[in-house]
Amino acid sequence: MIISTILFVLGLILIVKGGDYFIESSIEIAKISKLPKILIGATIVSIATTAPEAVVSITASFKNYTQMSVGNSIGSIICNTGLILGITAIISPTKVKGNFTKLKSLMLILFFIIFLKLSFDRTINYSDAWILLILLIIYILFDLLVIMHKKNKPMKDHEIIYSKKNYIKIILLFIIGIVGIFIGSNLLINNGIVIATFIGIPEAVISLTLIALGTSLPELTTALTALKKGHSSLSIGNIIGANILNISLVLGASGFLNDLNISIQNIYLDFVIAFILILILTLTCIFRGKVNRLVGFLLFLIYMIYLFILYYIYF
Numbered sequence: 208m209i210i211s212t213i214l215f216v217l218g219l220i221l222i223v224k225g226g227d228y229f230i231e232s233s234i235e236i237a238k239i240s241k242l243p244k245i246l247i248g249a250t251i252v253s254i255a256t257t258a259p260e261a262v263v264s265i266t267a268s269f270k271n272y273t274q275m276s277v278g279n280s281i282g283s284i285i286c287n288t289g290l291i292l293g294i295t296a297i298i299s300p301t302k303v304k305g306n307f308t309k310l311k312s313l314m315l316i317l318f319f320i321i322f323l324k325l326s327f328d329r330t331i332n333y334s335d336a337w338i339l340l341i342l343l344i345i346y347i348l349f350d351l352l353v354i355m356h357k358k359n360k361p362m363k364d365h366e367i368i369y370s371k372k373n374y375i376k377i378i379l380l381f382i383i384g385i386v387g388i389f390i391g392s393n394l395l396i397n398n399g400i401v402i403a404t405f406i407g408i409p410e411a412v413i414s415l416t417l418i419a420l421g422t423s424l425p426e427l428t429t430a431l432t433a434l435k436k437g438h439s440s441l442s443i444g445n446i447i448g449a450n451i452l453n454i455s456l457v458l459g460a461s462g463f464l465n466d467l468n469i470s471i472q473n474i475y476l477d478f479v480i481a482f483i484l485i486l487i488l489t490l491t492c493i494f495r496g497k498v499n500r501l502v503g504f505l506l507f508l509i510y511m512i513y514l515f516i517l518y519y520i521y522f
Contacts (some may be wrong), residue, residue: 211398213491215399221390222391222424223391223424225391226256226259228381228384229255229385229387230425232378234255235373245424246456254393255425256445257283258388258425259391261452263279263396267279267461268464269465274409274467274468275399275400275410276414276458276461276467277467277470277473278418278473279415279418279419279457280461281477281481282414284485285415286419287423287446287450289484289506290427291426292488292506293505296428296499296502300498301443302497303492303496303497304400304497308447308483308492309351311451311491312488312492315447319454321338322454323482326469327474329468331462333462333466336458336462336463336467337459340459341425346452353402395418399414403468409470409522424428426446443498446488476513487502487505
């Protein structure tokens with residue numbers, strides 16, 4: 208048990224550090240492409256920060272731990288929105304600039320409703336996975352259209368000149384990040400199952416809490432770094448984009464490999480909490496255009512209540 212705990216923590220560390228390197232290299236790639244910050248947050252960075260969730264859930268599905276796949280994905284959505292966005296909004300209210308983020312928030316809630324509909328039979332099968340992957344294609348096409356539109360507009364950011372040494376460093380960080388995430392995810396899954404069995408709680412609960420938090424740490428790091436540098440729009444764009452990818456890419460790819468089992472707890476607790484958080488985020492983006500401290504506190508409070516319910520049920 209001690210060895211499993213050490214390996215579990217090591218897996219978390221590898222995922223976090225691998226995620227950091229992957230994010231850093233992805234942001235540099237985005238800078239080279241000269242894209243706007245809000246677009247970078249909702250596309251490049253969100254894809255990079257979702258990589259840990261994707262690798263963990265897909266690997267878990269491949270190993271037939273399908274409840275862990277679902278728990279990690281939905282748990283990450285809950286963690287991203289309730290914990291990370293809640294904390295960042297409490298620290299510094301975030302303005303929603305332009306229609307791009309509002310459209311993304313609408314897309315997020317629409318995708319989640321479709322996922323709920325698919326999960327009513329308590330299984331995400333091969334056909335359902337294809338629908339989710341089609342949503343991913345729609346999401347990517349939407350981003351490409353926005354990129355084409357934005358690229359036609361003049362950029363205010365100063366041009367950055369990269370040397371050959373810089374390019375090599377970016378590529379190395381990208382590769383090291385991917386390898387770290389892959390190795391860490393395997394350590395996380397294998398030892399997370401051992402810990403869950405030892406404690407006597409379902410693997411889904413471990414994935415909804417510890418593993419989801421671990422794989423969401425890159426989003427938290429990105430959000431806090433964005434706040435520190437005064438780029439709060441990148442933070443909210445990243446959260447929305449990451450949540451969309453958790454639904455379409457992570458669950459879609461996981462369900463493509465193996466049928467995903469949906470538990471009663473998923474339907475009546477986890478999905479409900481996730482939907483409430485997403486609904487609050489979407490309505491706030493569309494009608495208020497700003498995630499203020501009150502909304503941030505509400506999101507964080509819902510997340511803490513959710514953890515308390517899980518603790519009450521299993522402990």
